[in-house]
Amino acid sequence: DVQRSLVLVKPDGVRRGLSGEVLRRIEAKGYTLAAVELRTATPEILAEHYAEHEGKPFYAPLVEFMLSGPVLAVVIEGERCVEGFRSLAGATDPTVAAPGTIRGDLGRDWGAAVQQNLVHGSDSPESAAREIGIWFSDLT
Ligand code: CMP
Numbered sequence: 001d002v003q004r005s006l007v008l009v010k011p012d013g014v015r016r017g018l019s020g021e022v023l024r025r026i027e028a029k030g031y032t033l034a035a036v037e038l039r040t041a042t043p044e045i046l047a048e049h050y051a052e053h054e055g056k057p058f059y060a061p062l063v064e065f066m067l068s069g070p071v072l073a074v075v076i077e078g079e080r081c082v083e084g085f086r087s088l089a090g091a092t093d094p095t096v097a098a099p100g101t102i103r104g105d106l107g108r109d110w111g112a113a114v115q116q117n118l119v120h121g122s123d124s125p126e127s128a129a130r131e132i133g134i135w136f137s138d139l140t
Helices: 012-015 019-029 045-049 059-066 081-089 101-107 127-133
Strands: 002-009 032-039 071-079 119-123
Touching: 002 081, 002 127, 012 045, 012 059, 012 071, 012 081, 019 071, 019 081, 032 081, 032 127, 045 059, 045 101, 045 127, 071 081, 081 101, 081 119
Parallel strands: none
Antiparallel strands: 002 071, 002 119, 032 071
């Protein structure tokens, strides 16, 4: 199945100059870029994007972190790219993420209240459709 997935290079990744490295890995894997936009999130966008995490202890620090600088919002496309990008990204905790993955190679624990783990990737085709609608309302 050719799928689309929403990828975000989070503020830590943009700040550290890793946007190009993340795009390079996506393209090297053979996925195509359907949309790429550098933008600053808003509380409204994040409330929708992270609706499932509302009420969790890391929710407020997560939103604050995601507002701390611009993010690179990316729509990727390819055969099974939702699962494929999750494997490229590695485990949520960058300390545990396997070497060879984006988080395993480039991330580490910064001791903050929230995992600054460089990237986000949709966790299912349904989430991808929902998230692409949030970040790129003109792209369906
Ligand atoms: P992401 O996959 O974008 O979606 C939710 C984010 O919340 C996750 O990446 C991490 O940045 C953060 N997160 C998830 N679980 C935890 C946790 N247990 N503690 C702190 N931050 C978390």
